[in-house]
Amino acid sequence: MADAKTISRRLAIAGGFAGAGWLVANATRLTDDQSLGHVFKAVEDWTRIVQRGLLYPNRLAREYSPSDISPVFKPNGTYNPGTDEYNAHAASNFVRWRLKVDGLVSNPLSLSVADIMRLPRRTQITKHDCVEGWTAIGMWTGVQLGLILKAAAMKPNARYAVFHCADNLTGEPAKGGAQSPGQYYESVDLRDAFHPQTLIAYALNGKRLDVPHGAPLRLRVERQLGYKQAKYVQRIEITDSFANIAGGTGGYWEDRGYEWYAGI
Amino acid sequence: MHSKQVRTELPGFWRRLWRHAFCPISDADGFYRHRALVRLTHWINALAILFLLGTGLNIFNAHPRLYWGLYGADADQPFFSLSSVDTAAGTQGITQIGPWHFNTTGILGWSKVDGEFQARGWPDWLTIPSFQDLADARHWHFLFAWVLAINWLAYLIYSLWVRHIQKDIWPTRAGIKAIPRSILDHIRLKHPTGDAAKHYNVLQKMAYLGVTLLISLMVLTGLTMSPGMDAFFPWLLDLFGGRQSARSIHFLCASLIVAFVTVHLIEVVLAGPINEVRSMLGGRYRIPKDHAPEIHPPQDPPAVAEEQL
Numbered sequence: 029m030a031d032a033k034t035i036s037r038r039l040a041i042a043g044g045f046a047g048a049g050w051l052v053a054n055a056t057r058l059t060d061d062q063s064l065g066h067v068f069k070a071v072e073d074w075t076r077i078v079q080r081g082l083l084y085p086n087r088l089a090r091e092y093s094p095s096d097i098s099p100v101f102k103p104n105g106t107y108n109p110g111t112d113e114y115n116a117h118a119a120s121n122f123v124r125w126r127l128k129v130d131g132l133v134s135n136p137l138s139l140s141v142a143d144i145m146r147l148p149r150r151t152q153i154t155k156h157d158c159v160e161g162w163t164a165i166g167m168w169t170g171v172q173l174g175l176i177l178k179a180a181a182m183k184p185n186a187r188y189a190v191f192h193c194a195d196n197l198t199g200e201p202a203k204g205g206a207q208s209p210g211q212y213y214e215s216v217d218l219r220d221a222f223h224p225q226t227l228i229a230y231a232l233n234g235k236r237l238d239v240p241h242g243a244p245l246r247l248r249v250e251r252q253l254g255y256k257q258a259k260y261v262q263r264i265e266i267t268d269s270f271a272n273i274a275g276g277t278g279g280y281w282e283d284r285g286y287e288w289y290a291g292i
Numbered sequence: 293m294h295s296k297q298v299r300t301e302l303p304g305f306w307r308r309l310w311r312h313a314f315c316p317i318s319d320a321d322g323f324y325r326h327r328a329l330v331r332l333t334h335w336i337n338a339l340a341i342l343f344l345l346g347t348g349l350n351i352f353n354a355h356p357r358l359y360w361g362l363y364g365a366d367a368d369q370p371f372f373s374l375s376s377v378d379t380a381a382g383t384q385g386i387t388q389i390g391p392w393h394f395n396t397t398g399i400l401g402w403s404k405v406d407g408e409f410q411a412r413g414w415p416d417w418l419t420i421p422s423f424q425d426l427a428d429a430r431h432w433h434f435l436f437a438w439v440l441a442i443n444w445l446a447y448l449i450y451s452l453w454v455r456h457i458q459k460d461i462w463p464t465r466a467g468i469k470a471i472p473r474s475i476l477d478h479i480r481l482k483h484p485t486g487d488a489a490k491h492y493n494v495l496q497k498m499a500y501l502g503v504t505l506l507i508s509l510m511v512l513t514g515l516t517m518s519p520g521m522d523a524f525f526p527w528l529l530d531l532f533g534g535r536q537s538a539r540s541i542h543f544l545c546a547s548l549i550v551a552f553v554t555v556h557l558i559e560v561v562l563a564g565p566i567n568e569v570r571s572m573l574g575g576r577y578r579i580p581k582d583h584a585p586e587i588h589p590p591q592d593p594p595a596v597a598e599e600q601l
Contacts, residue, residue, distance in 0.1 A: 041573055048339050055343070059421040059428045068431035075434060079520040087523045092362070100367035155363065155535060157519045159426065161355035162365035163535045251523045285427030291520025292434065 076289035080219070083291075089225055089250035092153040097233060098164040101156070103240035106195035106212065109260055114194050122244035127176075127228065131190075131266035134181040141244045145230060147171045152225055158254040159286065168248050170229030174222040177266070182218070186266045189221040190214070190273060191247055194260035202275045202283040214258040215270050215278040215288070216249055225250040228261065253290035255281040312566045317576045323490060325577035330456065333447040334572055337507075340440040341549065343432060344510075346420030348546060349413070350429035356401075356413030358543055362534035371540070374413040376402040383409065441511055448504075460492060461501060467494035483563050485580045496559075503552045506545045513542040 051058075058064050108114075117125050122141050129137040151169045158164075177189065191214045198210030220226055227248040230237055237243040242259025249256045256279070270276065275283030282288045326334075357370035364370065373388045374396075385401025387394045398404070403415040405423070416422040420432060451457045467474075474495045477483075484493060492500070515521040516528040516538035532538035560568045564580060571577035 044335070048335075051339075052342065055346070055432070056421040056423065059425065059432070060423070064431070068435065071431070071435045071438060074438070079518075079524070082524045083520060089519065089523045090526045090529060096362050098363045098365065098368070100365070102365035102367065155519075155522075157517070157535060158355070158365075159430075161351070161517075161539060162357075162359075163363045164365050165363045251520050253519060281427075285425075285431075287430070292518040 072287045072289055075287075075292055079289075079291045083251065086219075086223055087251075089154055092155065092165050094153065094167065096165050097153060097167060101164045101166045101232060101241065102158075102162065104158060104160075104254060106197050106259065107240045109195040111194070111196070114260070118239060118243065125244050125262075127245055127261060128263040129176060129180040129266070130263070132183040132186040132268060133177075133266050134183060135179065137176065137180050139176070141230060144171050144176075144228060144245065147175060150224075150227060152227070152248075152250070154225070154248070154250045156254055156257065159281075159290070167233050168227060168229040169231035169234070170227035170245075170248065172224060173226045173228055173247070173264075174224070176228060176264075177218075177221060180266070182266060185268045186218060187268045188215050188217055188266070188270055188278070190265040190267055190270055190278075191258040191261050192263040192265060193258050194262050197280060200284050209274055210280070211274070212258060212260070212280045213274060214247065214256055214280070215273075216252075216256065220249050220252070223249070223251070251291055255279070255286060256290050309566065312578070313570060317578050322576050322578040324575050325571045326575050327454065327456065328575065329450050330447070331572055331575060333443050333450075336439065336443045337447070340436045340443060341553070343420060343436040344440060345546060345550065346418065347429045347433040347436070348543075350419040350421065350424065351426060351433060352543065353413040353419065353424055354426040358540040359536040360533070360540060361536055362529075364536035372543075374401040376411040383411075437511075437514060440507070444507055444511065457504075461497050463494050463497045463501075467497065470494055481562055483580065487579075489577075489579050499552060499555070503549065506549050506552070509545045510542060510549070513538040513545065517542065 125141055127137075127139045127141075127144065129139070148171070149169055150172055151167060153165065153167045155163050155165045173189070193212040193214075195212045196210045197212050216226070225248070228245050229242075229248050230245055232238075232241050237246060242257075242261075245261045246259040247257055247261055265273075267273075270278045274280070277283050278288045279286075356374040357364070358372040359368055359370050370388070371390055373386075375386050375388070376383050377386050383397075383402055384395050385397040385399065385403065387396040387400045396402075399415055401411070401413065402409055403412050404410070405412065405416050410424075412424060416424075419429070421428060448457075451461075471494055474493050477493070478495060483489075484491075512528060513532055515525065516532055517535060522529055522535070528538070529535060532541055567578050567580070
């Protein structure tokens with residue numbers, strides 16, 4: 029007969045298979061009731077730490093040549109915010125649009141599109157990777173966000189830049205209980221905010237942004253996915269935490285289960 | 293089969309099964325075939341790949357189109373797509389491969405979820421989770437991507453270190469010459485016995501090397517889809533010809549892994565499932581003797597038939 033060691037080894041093997049089988053059989057239920065949220069969060073944190081380590085200090089995203097540009101740059105999410113206020117701005121070519129910078133700054137700003145277009149500009153041809161899987165390549169022109177933030181003078185406890193947008197994308201209910209409002213917002217940490225390719229962009233492929241692509245101002249964070257690239261930006265709030273904003277996870281899609289760190 | 297025959301046959305069958313599955317294999321009958329770390333990484337790999345395939349199809353459904361090149365979105369021409377199209381005869385699921393279109397209603401492009409038809413690339417019985425959820429499918433996918441990558445590195449480093457790959461898996465020159473014969477043996481479902489059963493045959497070696505390469509490509513093309521990794525390893529984009537090509541190669545390699553697993557499982561069954569699975573659990577493998585029951589079941593004269601004679 030098998031000895032105790034053999035039996036305990038066989039039990040361990042059987043236990044391993046039973047556990048794996050249980051996981052396979054219950055994967056859909058475990059997803060539905062969000063009971064693995066903390067495991068997934070740990071994986072996201074680990075991915076972010078590894079990628080941040082690799083990308084230290086400020087590696088650039090690849091920039092393409094004009095011949096690589098997509099013939100059609102697919103817009104996604106909101107195609108037109110469509111509120112009375114936004115329609116009025118669009119009708120007057122956004123001359124009264126303001127980009128406010130406030131929160132943990134010593135010198136709050138309120139900039140017009142013309143103010144922003146007078147600042148030193150940067151043009152870059154980059155790829156836009158949607159979380160759904162598609163890619164579009166386009167040429168963006170704008171101001172480095174770092175320039176604007178320097179002018180606003182960060183306070184020492186500043187950690188995140190939160191972008192408040194004019195579009196309300198109510199489409200999908202938020203995850204994890206409390207319903208988050210549908211107003212689009214996004215956030216990045218200061219390392220991405222001060223990255224040389226992070227822009228407040230006002231032009232795509234040499235033309236002023238049109239409404240589907242985020243007129244008049246949108247964010248470009250080139251080492252992250254499409255949902256980070258907030259459109260119709262009206263306000264940049266500098267904070268030490270985004271826990272008290274909307275669903276508390278740092279963005280519209282984050283409140284609906286997507287990763288805050290969208291480098292993957 | 294008559295109930296009388298079942299009664300006379302079953303006890304012997306179960307006794308044989310028990311002996312095959314649990315009784316120690318002496319050095320005369322068998323040998324130590326799989327090292328512990330190879331066994332452990334094999335099963336972790338199997339679980340990870342199962343989850344990665346299921347969650348990968350769920351992710352694919354968020355944009356069920358494949359492109360070649362640097363970019364690709366709705367306005368660009370896919371070489372493969374799953375879609376639903378409204379026709380006079382109702383909505384149809386259409387699978388497009390290059391210039392060809394196939395009606396795959398009910399399975400691909402347009403299938404039932406909870407009894408109701410839905411526009412859906414892959415059907416719910418193939419995806420993890422079964423309901424369409426890109427955010428959660430991605431969470432699962434990245435969890436098991438880490439498991440796969442770490443497990444894979446552990447296997448590769450260990451197997452190179454103990455020379456498992458060099459000695460047991462890398463094809464020999466003589467083996468390569470014997471490929472045509474090996475193909476014939478496989479077609480005839482002839483499995484090696486005696487001393488020949490102590491080594492992998494050349495097609496088997498090539499299949500194992502091939503799946504090693506496929507998983508390496510899965511990891512690399514997966515990393516190429518990450519905009520963060522692209523900033524760190526821009527050469528990945530050059531290696532695969534752009535992010536959309538990398539995404540397509542990711543999918544094609546996954547399909548080849550499915551093909552490998554299918555053949556692998558069929559071969560396990562043909563070669564004697566108890567002996568094979570047992571060796572991947574405990575390490576020891578019983579060398580098949582000529583006409584051993586698990587090798588050539590049809591040639592094994594059934595006890596019942598003799599009784600009837």
